[in-house]
Amino acid sequence: xxxxxxxxxxxxxxxxxxxxxxxxxxxxxxxxxxxxxxxxxxxxxxxxxxxxxxxxxxxxxxxxxxxxxxxxxxxxxxxxxxxxxxxxxxxxxxxxxxxxxxxxxxx
Amino acid sequence: xxxxxxxxxxxxxxxxxxxxxxxxxxxxxxxxxxxxxxxxxxxxxxxxxxxxxxxxxxxxxxxxxxxxxxxxxxxxxxxxxxxxxxxxxxxxxxxxxxxxxxxxxxxxxxxxxxxxxxxxxxxxxxxxxxxxxxxxxxxxxxxxxxxxxxxxxxxxxxxxxxxxxxxxxxxxxxxxxxxxxxxxxxxxxxxxxxxxxxxxxxxxxxxxxxxxxxxxxxxxxxxxxxxxxxxxxxxxxxxxxxxxxxxxxxxxxxxx
Numbered sequence: 001x002x003x004x005x006x007x008x009x010x011x012x013x014x015x016x017x018x019x020x021x022x023x024x025x026x027x028x029x030x031x032x033x034x035x036x037x038x039x040x041x042x043x044x045x046x047x048x049x050x051x052x053x054x055x056x057x058x059x060x061x062x063x064x065x066x067x068x069x070x071x072x073x074x075x076x077x078x079x080x081x082x083x084x085x086x087x088x089x090x091x092x093x094x095x096x097x098x099x100x101x102x103x104x105x106x107x
Numbered sequence: 108x109x110x111x112x113x114x115x116x117x118x119x120x121x122x123x124x125x126x127x128x129x130x131x132x133x134x135x136x137x138x139x140x141x142x143x144x145x146x147x148x149x150x151x152x153x154x155x156x157x158x159x160x161x162x163x164x165x166x167x168x169x170x171x172x173x174x175x176x177x178x179x180x181x182x183x184x185x186x187x188x189x190x191x192x193x194x195x196x197x198x199x200x201x202x203x204x205x206x207x208x209x210x211x212x213x214x215x216x217x218x219x220x221x222x223x224x225x226x227x228x229x230x231x232x233x234x235x236x237x238x239x240x241x242x243x244x245x246x247x248x249x250x251x252x253x254x255x256x257x258x259x260x261x262x263x264x265x266x267x268x269x270x271x272x273x274x275x276x277x278x279x280x281x282x283x284x285x286x287x288x289x290x291x292x293x294x295x296x297x298x299x300x301x302x303x304x305x306x307x308x309x310x311x312x313x314x315x316x317x318x319x320x321x322x323x324x325x326x327x328x329x330x331x332x333x334x335x336x337x338x339x340x341x342x343x344x345x346x347x348x349x350x351x352x353x354x355x356x357x358x359x360x361x362x363x
Binding site: 046050 | 119122123125126127129130131133134136139140142143144145146147148150151156157237238240
């Protein structure tokens with residue numbers, strides 16, 4: 001977890017949200033913003049969105065498609081999908097373990 | 108609002124300006140968004156992600172995977188360490204003077220070197236603080252204290268408590284950076300070990316418990332150099348760490 005923060009700093013969490021937003025198909029910037037807000041309940045600022053998009057694009061986790069009416073959609077790459085899956089499975093393992101402990105403590 | 112886009116670097120604007128403008132048109136920004144855009148522009152200067160050739164619209168690769176700013180800060184810090192050693196040599200070879208304070212070696216000529224060395228260290232410490240995750244508040248506070256107090260001490264080197272405070276700040280920063288995984292153990296050990304050795308030698312010296320000699324001051328000074336080495340090395344190595352990396356077995360062989 002800290003490995004993630006080392007490199008992406010404050011963009012680690014927004015990057016994860018963006019990968020999730022793109023997991024069901026390509027989206028352009030505004031659609032990503034609204035989707036992230038729907039998922040998390042918290043709006044993502046435009047500076048944060050493009051800071052994270054630039055990082056993900058440079059790392060090959062997303063790629064830009066041809067612009068459509070000035071809007072440029074982004075899609076998840078194979079590496080992005082694999083990375084997202086690894087992150088989510090790590091979180092699921094963590095949550096499962098934590099809930100199990102909590103359950104034991106409450107018995 | 109569109110004028111804020113001019114705050115971004117040229118390469119960034121060449122790549123993202125059109126779609127960013129459209130985004131802002133689709134979602135009129137409130138005050139928080141404006142602040143976020145300014146933060147984004149500062150970040151784009153500090154951590155350039157788009158480094159294409161002039162006129163290129165594609166994000167350029169970063170051959171060794173390191174951030175330029177992190178690497179630059181690391182080298183600046185190490186250069187500060189070299190200046191610190193220059194200051195030591197100059198101070199220890201200062202002229203012997205006789206005045207109302209008695210006979211002593213005048214190290215005033217070393218002051219500019221020492222001040223610049225500490226300022227460069229503070230720049231490096233700032234780089235470390237900036238990269239710390241949110242869970243390392245104590246490290247950020249320790250670093251901030253050292254950034255402020257270090258240069259003040261360098262300007263008034265006879266006020267030893269200031270150096271003690273700065274040393275505590277450097278130690279807390281190193282320990283916290285290691286605790287949260289931002290630093291390797293080696294870098295934290297260099298800083299903490301150096302500070303322990305420096306003060307084990309320096310404290311009795313400054314309290315007059317042991318005779319003050321050129322060698323003892325030189326050893327104290329040399330041990331403190333570890334702070335520059337640890338911080339500089341940590342900055343150089345920090346951006347080489349993988350991020351959001353999938354487990355090795357899951358990484359597709361054709362992608363990197």
